[in-house]
Amino acid sequence: MDASKIRNFCIIAHIDHGKSTLADRLLDATGTLGAREKRDQFLDKMELEQERGITIKAQTARMTYRAKDGEDYILNLIDTPGHVDFSYEVSRALQACEGAVLVVDASQGIEAQTLANAYMAIEADLEILPIVNKIDLPAADPEGAAQQVEDVIGLDAADVLPVSAKEGTGVDELLERIVANVPPPRGDAEAPLRALIFDAWFDSYVGVAALVRVVDGEVKKGDRVKLRAQGSEHDVQDLHVIDPHPRRVKRLGAGEVGVVICGIKSLDELKIGDTIVPAAPPLPDALPGFREVKPMVFSGLYPVEAEDYHSLKAALEKLRLNDSSFQYEPETSAALGFGFRCGFLGFLHCEIIQERLEREYDLDLITTAPTVRYRVEKKDGETIEIETPAALPDVMEIATINEPTILATIHVPQEYVGAVIALCQERRGNQRDMAVHGGRVQIRYELPLAEVVADFHDRIKSVTRGFGSYDYDLIGYTPAALVKLDILVNGDPVDALSLIVHRDKAHTRGADLARKLKEFIPRQMFEVAIQAAIGAKVVARTTVKALRKNVTAKCYGGDISRKRKLLEKQKAGKRRMKRVGSVEIPQEAFLAALKLGDDS
Amino acid sequence: MRRKDVGVYIHVPFCERVCPYCDFAVVARRVIDPAEEARLVTALQTELRARAPAYAGRSLATIYFGGGTPSLLRPASIAGLIEAVRGQWNPDGEPLEITLELNPSTVERERLPAFRDAGVDRLSIGVQSFDDESLHRLGRAHRVDEAHRTLEAARSAGFTNLSLDLIFGVPSQDLAGVRKDVREALAYRPEHVSAYGLTVEEGTPYATAVARGQLQPADDETGAAMMEAVSADLGAGGLERYEISSYARPGYQARHNRRYWRREPVLGIGVGAHSSESPGSGTPFGARRANERQLAAWLARIEGGGGAGPPQFEALSEPEARSEAGFLGLRTQPGLNRRRFEAEFGLLPEVCWPALQELREAGLLEEADGAWRLTQRGWLLSDTVFERLV
Numbered sequence: 001m002d003a004s005k006i007r008n009f010c011i012i013a014h015i016d017h018g019k020s021t022l023a024d025r026l027l028d029a030t031g032t033l034g035a036r037e038k039r040d041q042f043l044d045k046m047e048l049e050q051e052r053g054i055t056i057k058a059q060t061a062r063m064t065y066r067a068k069d070g071e072d073y074i075l076n077l078i079d080t081p082g083h084v085d086f087s088y089e090v091s092r093a094l095q096a097c098e099g100a101v102l103v104v105d106a107s108q109g110i111e112a113q114t115l116a117n118a119y120m121a122i123e124a125d126l127e128i129l130p131i132v133n134k135i136d137l138p139a140a141d142p143e144g145a146a147q148q149v150e151d152v153i154g155l156d157a158a159d160v161l162p163v164s165a166k167e168g169t170g171v172d173e174l175l176e177r178i179v180a181n182v183p184p185p186r187g188d189a190e191a192p193l194r195a196l197i198f199d200a201w202f203d204s205y206v207g208v209a210a211l212v213r214v215v216d217g218e219v220k221k222g223d224r225v226k227l228r229a230q231g232s233e234h235d236v237q238d239l240h241v242i243d244p245h246p247r248r249v250k251r252l253g254a255g256e257v258g259v260v261i262c263g264i265k266s267l268d269e270l271k272i273g274d275t276i277v278p279a280a281p282p283l284p285d286a287l288p289g290f291r292e293v294k295p296m297v298f299s300g301l302y303p304v305e306a307e308d309y310h311s312l313k314a315a316l317e318k319l320r321l322n323d324s325s326f327q328y329e330p331e332t333s334a335a336l337g338f339g340f341r342c343g344f345l346g347f348l349h350c351e352i353i354q355e356r357l358e359r360e361y362d363l364d365l366i367t368t369a370p371t372v373r374y375r376v377e378k379k380d381g382e383t384i385e386i387e388t389p390a391a392l393p394d395v396m397e398i399a400t401i402n403e404p405t406i407l408a409t410i411h412v413p414q415e416y417v418g419a420v421i422a423l424c425q426e427r428r429g430n431q432r433d434m435a436v437h438g439g440r441v442q443i444r445y446e447l448p449l450a451e452v453v454a455d456f457h458d459r460i461k462s463v464t465r466g467f468g469s470y471d472y473d474l475i476g477y478t479p480a481a482l483v484k485l486d487i488l489v490n491g492d493p494v495d496a497l498s499l500i501v502h503r504d505k506a507h508t509r510g511a512d513l514a515r516k517l518k519e520f521i522p523r524q525m526f527e528v529a530i531q532a533a534i535g536a537k538v539v540a541r542t543t544v545k546a547l548r549k550n551v552t553a554k555c556y557g558g559d560i561s562r563k564r565k566l567l568e569k570q571k572a573g574k575r576r577m578k579r580v581g582s583v584e585i586p587q588e589a590f591l592a593a594l595k596l597g598d599d600s
Numbered sequence: 601m602r603r604k605d606v607g608v609y610i611h612v613p614f615c616e617r618v619c620p621y622c623d624f625a626v627v628a629r630r631v632i633d634p635a636e637e638a639r640l641v642t643a644l645q646t647e648l649r650a651r652a653p654a655y656a657g658r659s660l661a662t663i664y665f666g667g668g669t670p671s672l673l674r675p676a677s678i679a680g681l682i683e684a685v686r687g688q689w690n691p692d693g694e695p696l697e698i699t700l701e702l703n704p705s706t707v708e709r710e711r712l713p714a715f716r717d718a719g720v721d722r723l724s725i726g727v728q729s730f731d732d733e734s735l736h737r738l739g740r741a742h743r744v745d746e747a748h749r750t751l752e753a754a755r756s757a758g759f760t761n762l763s764l765d766l767i768f769g770v771p772s773q774d775l776a777g778v779r780k781d782v783r784e785a786l787a788y789r790p791e792h793v794s795a796y797g798l799t800v801e802e803g804t805p806y807a808t809a810v811a812r813g814q815l816q817p818a819d820d821e822t823g824a825a826m827m828e829a830v831s832a833d834l835g836a837g838g839l840e841r842y843e844i845s846s847y848a849r850p851g852y853q854a855r856h857n858r859r860y861w862r863r864e865p866v867l868g869i870g871v872g873a874h875s876s877e878s879p880g881s882g883t884p885f886g887a888r889r890a891n892e893r894q895l896a897a898w899l900a901r902i903e904g905g906g907g908a909g910p911p912q913f914e915a916l917s918e919p920e921a922r923s924e925a926g927f928l929g930l931r932t933q934p935g936l937n938r939r940r941f942e943a944e945f946g947l948l949p950e951v952c953w954p955a956l957q958e959l960r961e962a963g964l965l966e967e968a969d970g971a972w973r974l975t976q977r978g979w980l981l982s983d984t985v986f987e988r989l990v
Contacts, residue, residue: 523820525959525962525964525981525984526962547820547981547984548820548821548823548824548980548981549797549820549821549823549824549827549980549981550980550981550982550983550984551797551827551844551979551980551981551982551983552799552844552982552983553796553797553798553799553844553845554796554799554845555844555860555861555928555931556857556860557609557860557866557868557873557874557876558872558873558874558890560860560874560876560888560924560928561874561888561890561914563927563986564920564923564924564927564990567923567927567983567986567987567989567990568990570987571987571990574987582958
């Protein structure tokens with residue numbers, strides 16, 4: 001394969017700006033997709049992704065395009081995940097490209113993710129081809145959007161191509177520009193093999209399939225290769241290109257994109273960003289930018305029905321086959337029984353896993369409040385990382401608790417600036433800076449990750465009536481006045497409801513939780529005290545008064561069987577309650593209290 | 601089953617009107633056509649003849665005419681039915697308790713001497729309240745003055761075993777009103793009082809009204825206070841509480857009702873009637889049967905010659921029999937006798953239900969003189985206790 005005829009590029013865009021539609025149109029225009037397969041957004045495979053209109057796992061497609069110069073070019077379209085939680089995966093996919101088509105919605109203009117992705121692409125040294133999409137819309141302002149591209153990103157407005165992916169306008173011109181402007185792959189075809197793994201998935205027939213970009217050298221079937229960071233050696237069993245269905249090839253040369261199958265059984269044994277090199281020394285250097293992806297958000301997942309524990313376990317095992325960034329381990333809660341502590345890249349990731357479990361595996365779940373990984377410096381000099389409130393050491397042993405901090409970049413029309421600032425302040429934010437571009441404002445805030453994991457994205461959307469957008473980067477750990485808030489019923493802690501919160505918020509949060517529980521805990525034969533406490537100090541208290549009267553007046557003849565059946569039914573209902581100490585708490589109480597965590 | 605005897609329950613489905621809280625098998629009839637009455641009595645006798653053999657070899661302990669309003673039947677019909685029942689078991693007439701449920705009304709009042717002649721020796725009078733507003737709320741056909749007249753007439757007719765039904769917790773009724781009802785009832789020196797907290801049964805017009813927010817039954821606190829006051833006031837008046845809703849002077853406990861709580865056999869005939877059988881072959885823990893709830897369906901079966909077997913049959917399992925023994929025994933003042941339970945089921949109640957200890961610690965149960973009993977607080981929370989016994 002002549003590397004000068006290859007163009008590797010990606011499409012980057014803010015969510016909903018039409019990335020997937022454009023990708024489909026390119027497949028279409030190059031005749032890659034048979035008429036039978038034409039279906040909206042071919043590249044978004046998972047049902048859930050289609051529903052949410054976002055791509056979670058990156059996909060790729062190889063197209064052959066005869067350009068106006070009469071030559072055939074191989075265009076590798078590398079799709080990138082479209083959410084902030086997956087920024088590392090995005091960065092690796094960008095590394096596999098030489099160019100990026102930057103899509104800006106002609107009516108929406110530049111949004112937070114447009115910018116974040118554009119910066120990432122610039123950092124990755126990609127040639128950027130800006131386009132404004134959806135020019136067919138009545139509200140489209142292609143010139144305004146193009147001017148924003150110049151003002152905000154610094155690309156010449158005159159170079160911005162107007163496109164309607166929906167109607168196909170400008171698509172041919174875009175293909176020409178890709179050929180003309182995206183540089184052919186650099187890299188040394190004669191050097192030892194170096195291939196970047198930028199995506200991987202599990203296939204039940206062949207095991208792990210790694211999507212790679214060959215940077216230097218070539219890889220052939222039967223080669224003995226090594227995963228540079230992982231250190232493991234494998235034989236290459238099969239090679240594919242995807243155009244857009246997998247097609248077997250004998251070799252992949254420098255500049256090419258394809259799938260390497262080498263008998264790896266589990267996604268755990270292969271890391272995104274790792275370099276495939278020859279097994280025989282001398283080992284070439286790894287490609288730059290590799291890092292281990294660690295979960296950032298943690299939550300307990302419990303089956304509503306205890307007997308679903310094993311189904312949940314099996315489902316988690318299956319999901320993990322295809323998503324090694326998601327982690328889990330068994331956890332036991334006195335209140336919720338047997339479940340799993342799970343780690344996610346971010347809250348959207350958490351939500352997606354949860355929804356897939358409920359939808360694809362038909363499981364009813366209780367999810368505990370999401371937490372982040374805290375770094376606790378103890379008085380004895382030891383530093384530990386904790387991912388669950390239960391793991392927090394005794395207050396007396398703690399010197400400092402540090403929490404992960406992000407830099408959030410928020411883009412909003414001017415009229416919503418006040419609302420966004422209020423939201424960020426309420427979330428313990430520190431404003432970094434603010435810049436005005438035309439009618440839109442970019443606000444940057446340092447925020448505790450814990451304050452944004454649950455619902456920040458939704459809140460931004462709601463306070464800006466959908467016009468605001470948000471992206472974030474982790475920037476480090478910051479000391480904070482954090483405390484563990486426990487909920488006690490008649491003195492017994494309800495472990496599933498413990499939280500790590502900022503001291504200033506503990507009272508309100510505790511009172512809200514206690515009130516919610518009170519609503520759902522039925523009156524029992526004794527009074528039930530619900531308390532919220534920090535250590536031994538009670539910060540909120542409420543009581544469920546004792547049941548006074550629960551009696552059936554008549555019990556003759558036919559009443560007896562009926563009464564017995566009613567008692568049996570009530571008992572079955574009770575079985576679904578969880579006992580904390582001697583107090584019976586219905587499932588709904590936990591659900592309500594945990595839901596409160598989402599929207600407070 | 602301590603004695604080999606049987607009680608007979610006869611259901612008469614007619615009522616002058618159907619009360620909005622009632623969930624019994626009832627048909628509204630202002631006046632009963634003599635032909636319809638004759639047809640009903642014949643069907644009752646047919647069913648009795650068909651089913652009595654299953655209870656052969658026992659002595660007859662009680663007859664209970666319930667409803668509905670059985671006193672809407674003519675005394676001759678009642679007399680004929682009593683004769684038929686006696687004829688099946690002990691024509692020579694052992695001491696019996698023959699109860700007739702009766703509502704205050706002119707017609708029924710005038711029949712009282714004839715009912716007594718027919719053999720009825722106990723009346724259960726549906727007074728419900730001595731307050732017209734409450735009677736109206738309950739949808740009752742009678743008013744207070746008729747209740748007074750009926751009670752006086754019952755005594756004049758020579759009835760020495762009177763039971764009054766009272767209902768408390770009626771919407772709009774307050775604690776003082778309930779206590780006044782009890783006082784007025786005591787003035788007749790009744791041998792027995794059944795005082796029921798108003799229960800909103802599913803599927804009744806009351807339940808609909810409550811669901812729509814049109815009717816507010818007494819709240820928990822008020823209901824509890826009323827029950828405590830009723831119990832205390834009746835106790836002071838010489839009526840001892842011997843079951844959750846039942847109060848009696850010494851020697852006047854309702855022998856028929858007691859059969860249910862003691863799980864003694866009862867043959868129930870008539871539409872919607874329930875029967876219970878002692879353990880037998882194939883039913884080692886006894887059985888329960890239920891008749892059709894629709895008058896037409898019941899008549900069709902009886903008149904079609906299918907009298908022997910009511911449609912619904914349920915053989916009790918050992919755990920079911922145990923829970924019934926538990927929650928029925930605990931309803932009563934003698935309570936759940938430990939040794940008797942052990943003799944029947946092979947283990948002591950507290951071994952069967954470790955929760956009993958916990959309920960004792962919570963102050964709902966006590967154990968003394970070889971029996972488990974509800975405490976004062978336990979009477980009010982009996983369903984909370986019973987839930988632990990299934």
